[in-house]
Amino acid sequence: MASVLSRRLGKRSLLGTRVSAPSALADGVLVATQIPGLQTDLGRVSAHTVPREDGSCMPSAEESSQAARSGWRVTATNLPSCHFQVLVTYNGQECAGLVEQHNPLSDKVKVLLPEQGLQACWRAQDVRLAALQPPILPAAGGPGPAETLQRSVSSNIDVPKRKADATVEMDEMVAAMVLTSLSCSPVVQSPPAGESASRAACDPWKESGDVSDSGSSTTSGHWSGGSDISTPSPPHPAGSPKYSSEALSSPQADDGFETDSDPFLLDEPAPRKRKNSVKVMYKCLWPSCGKVLRSIVGIKRHVKTQHLGDSADSDQRKREEDFYYTEVQVKEEPAPEAAAATSPTSASAPIIIQQALAKPEALLVEQPALEPALASSALSQSAPSSFWHIQADHAYQALPSIQIPVSPHIFTSISWATATSTLPSLSPVRSRSLSFSEPQPPTPMLKSHLIVASPPRVSIGTRKVRGEAKKCRKVYGIEHRDQWCTACRWKKACQRFLD
DNA sequence: GTTGCCGGGGA
DNA sequence: TCCCCGGCAAC
Numbered sequence: 001m002a003s004v005l006s007r008r009l010g011k012r013s014l015l016g017t018r019v020s021a022p023s024a025l026a027d028g029v030l031v032a033t034q035i036p037g038l039q040t041d042l043g044r045v046s047a048h049t050v051p052r053e054d055g056s057c058m059p060s061a062e063e064s065s066q067a068a069r070s071g072w073r074v075t076a077t078n079l080p081s082c083h084f085q086v087l088v089t090y091n092g093q094e095c096a097g098l099v100e101q102h103n104p105l106s107d108k109v110k111v112l113l114p115e116q117g118l119q120a121c122w123r124a125q126d127v128r129l130a131a132l133q134p135p136i137l138p139a140a141g142g143p144g145p146a147e148t149l150q151r152s153v154s155s156n157i158d159v160p161k162r163k164a165d166a167t168v169e170m171d172e173m174v175a176a177m178v179l180t181s182l183s184c185s186p187v188v189q190s191p192p193a194g195e196s197a198s199r200a201a202c203d204p205w206k207e208s209g210d211v212s213d214s215g216s217s218t219t220s221g222h223w224s225g226g227s228d229i230s231t232p233s234p235p236h237p238a239g240s241p242k243y244s245s246e247a248l249s250s251p252q253a254d255d256g257f258e259t260d261s262d263p264f265l266l267d268e269p270a271p272r273k274r275k276n277s278v279k280v281m282y283k284c285l286w287p288s289c290g291k292v293l294r295s296i297v298g299i300k301r302h303v304k305t306q307h308l309g310d311s312a313d314s315d316q317r318k319r320e321e322d323f324y325y326t327e328v329q330v331k332e333e334p335a336p337e338a339a340a341a342t343s344p345t346s347a348s349a350p351i352i353i354q355q356a357l358a359k360p361e362a363l364l365v366e367q368p369a370l371e372p373a374l375a376s377s378a379l380s381q382s383a384p385s386s387f388w389h390i391q392a393d394h395a396y397q398a399l400p401s402i403q404i405p406v407s408p409h410i411f412t413s414i415s416w417a418t419a420t421s422t423l424p425s426l427s428p429v430r431s432r433s434l435s436f437s438e439p440q441p442p443t444p445m446l447k448s449h450l451i452v453a454s455p456p457r458v459s460i461g462t463r464k465v466r467g468e469a470k471k472c473r474k475v476y477g478i479e480h481r482d483q484w485c486t487a488c489r490w491k492k493a494c495q496r497f498l499d
Numbered sequence: 500g501t502t503g504c505c506g507g508g509g510a
Numbered sequence: 511t512c513c514c515c516g517g518c519a520a521c
Binding site for chain 2: 471473474487488490491492493494
């Protein structure tokens with residue numbers, strides 16, 4: 001069992017995954033560099049990098065070897081301009097930091113927090129790329145080959161894999177930067193026009209997280225669940241009738257949308273439990289408003305400006321503000337049904353997100369809870385692949401069992417060789433459903449939905465006709481069950497004595 | 500009743 | 511993915 005456990009842990013490992021991270025090179029050339037590990041001094045870090053003429057840094061060969069031995073890999077290059085700015089959750093707050101080092105072995109990222117003046121390690125999945133460094137025009141004599149001008153995926157920060165789409169990636173970076181600036185400010189009373197902008201900024205960011213998840217479905221690269229706790233969502237437009245009825249659920253719809261795709265994206269819901277905290281929000285009680293904000297200052301300002309009139313400055317007016325909002329405790333459990341329940345009225349956001357999304361699989365994931373009509377069509381296309389992929393879960397039948405015991409029967413090894421050689425002819429029968437399968441990883445979300453939407457099963461007439469050959473049971477007998485082939489032991493089609 | 504194995508589910 | 515087992519069809 002320990003071996004199984006180790007396998008599962010290995011499956012979740014982020015080793016080898018790469019992410020394109022921006023450096024100070026505006027031309028997009030990313031240089032993977034390495035410096036000795038376990039350094040805490042920025043000065044030392046910079047001292048071990050060799051500046052290049054294009055502004056990037058290259059480690060000396062000696063340093064690279066040391067880094068390889070230490071297991072720490074450098075994610076930042078020159079200092080300070082080459083550091084990746086990331087967002088981490090520290091003491092419940094989202095802080096901007098600079099990635100110093102990343103240890104792929106322990107999957108930890110060493111982040112320097114300038115504001116706190118400290119340095120700490122986070123898990124790679126808890127570190128989110130925040131913003132681009134100010135771009136620097138490419139040097140005339142910079143990296144020579146033209147292909148290096150492409151934004152190559154080279155810097156080795158081992159975070160969940162993301163799709164290597166250059167344009168989308170840049171959009172995500174810009175969006176992250178905008179989002180970062182938004183998150184630093186208190187409640188923003190953004191006008192509707194600004195709201196759409198902020199949403200547009202938010203959505204690619206969300207999408208980036210999803211993409212990083214979907215890159216490897218088994219990774220726990222849950223895109224840092226602490227984000228929605230510390231990052232205020234853009235406020236709803238004041239007085240919007242859309243939020244009049246389901247005022248309380250509106251933020252949940254947003255939050256839910258932000259995360260409700262996760263149970264479908266992720267195999268393991270465990271990391272999500274951190275989101276189950278109760279969050280206090282403030283709901284406007286003005287008739288037909290129902291606006292919900294995250295800060296008391298914001299809701300007071302909202303009531304004053306939107307409903308009581310900004311000119312009201314008397315004490316009575318100020319006291320009135322308190323009557324028009326109430327404190328609401330919102331459990332941050334990303335309940336999918338909550339998102340689904342608000343789908344008809346709050347569908348404006350998903351539409352924007354749909355436009356922002358460039359990846360159809362992410363779109364598929366986002367749709368079902370919020371756009372049932374679109375979801376059905378999308379599911380109808382994706383259903384067969386995922387469903388039939390599930391059907392192929394007995395693929396081991398096509399593989400010879402390695403654990404063939406040393407059998408006293410003289411023909412064991414011979415028949416085993418026969419079984420191995422005849423496997424290709426067998427596979428069409430065994431994995432009959434694979435013909436429907438596309439080379440696409442199954443999405444857990446689709447699994448749950450497609451059980452209902454699955455096409456009718458292949459006729460049970462395909463049941464394998466009993467062959468003439470003796471099977472392990474007959475050959476070895478029930479008393480020597482340990483000598484059976486694995487398939488026979490599992491009551492599957494015998495792999496040792498093929499027909 | 501025995502045997503082969505499909506489909507489903509637990510770990 | 512491994513492993514087990516209920517249940518069904520062929521024998």
